[in-house]
Amino acid sequence: MFLLTDRDDVWLKLIDPSDAQAIFSCIDRSRDHLRAWLPFVDGTKSVDDTLSFIKSVQEQYGRNDGIQTGIWTKDGLQGIIGFHAVDWVNRKTSLGYWLSADAVGNGYMTAACRALTTFAFDYYQLNRVEVRAAEDNHASRAIPQRLGFREEGILHEVEWLYDHFVDHVVYAMMAGDWAPERRQGSTVVANR
Template sequence: MFQYTINEDLTLRVFRLDDAEEFFQLTMKNKTYLKEWLGWLDYTQTVDDTKENIRQRLQGILETGGYPKSVAILYKGSITGTIGYNEINRTSKIGKIGYWLGEEYQGNGIMTKACQAFISYGFTELNLNRIEIAAATENKKSRALPERLGFTEEGIIRQAEWLYDHYVDHVIYGLLREEWEKSPK
């Protein structure tokens, strides 16, 4: 099972079905906060919904030949959020990262470290050539991450996502393997 220890407090690991209750509680605790930028929260109503989400994540491991597409972020042993490749285009070797972190865990560098690890994983293990991150133009916290990690802002996709009662535009950021290889780690 995939597990990557970043430091003594921070680990990335594959979700397990027995994580459903903890992950559901984290999601519900942060539902109002997360709904500002994530459009799927109304589809998560029960622990069983979360268990089905984890089953789909585990199925993704089969699709990549044994490599997980998304993982749990554990901080001091507790699930605090998730990071993953929402899409992987194997032909073009492009991965699109998505992530979220419980509000109470933000500001500790958790997502920056998790994203650095997942970028490295994408380039070294998944053999990607390009990694993309899309963030709503007004989501300043989410946009700060790719900007901090050396991604290039490449453009805006208008009305890229429907969020409950309105569309939001997305800023697209890209990082190429050759750029990552030249950057300090």
């Protein structure tokens, strides 16, 4: 399954084992960049570690608990975006994402977040999508801000990042607030 974004040069594809080398290479070439904000980087030492991650996200998909997708361009894999989990009772989810260092600043993540937010509301029929970002991670925080998510507050010392705690800023979008101008034609489920 592919999710088409509002851009012709960026698309999302469900992660599968054939993506293991591309994902590992993307992480490996961006270790310092990713390690500043993501706790999984040091534990990703080989393609086998990436295959374990892929197995877990395939199980997540099999449980109907969300999706994890690669962010692709003509130059290959640029990063990952997906749902941490889906709370079907309360009709909500949260987005998690990362982008390789050499892909930052091209608008890929904004297009990907717009596509998955639209997917959450239109396909899953959820009511709430959250994004949580480290308070000092201004690049990550800019994505939900750019898309019109509402800042709801700060969770103090909520994540252990190698040797210290970090605070997270919580952003949320409700289905009723996801207006057509925010969608910009994103998220068509298709085979490519």
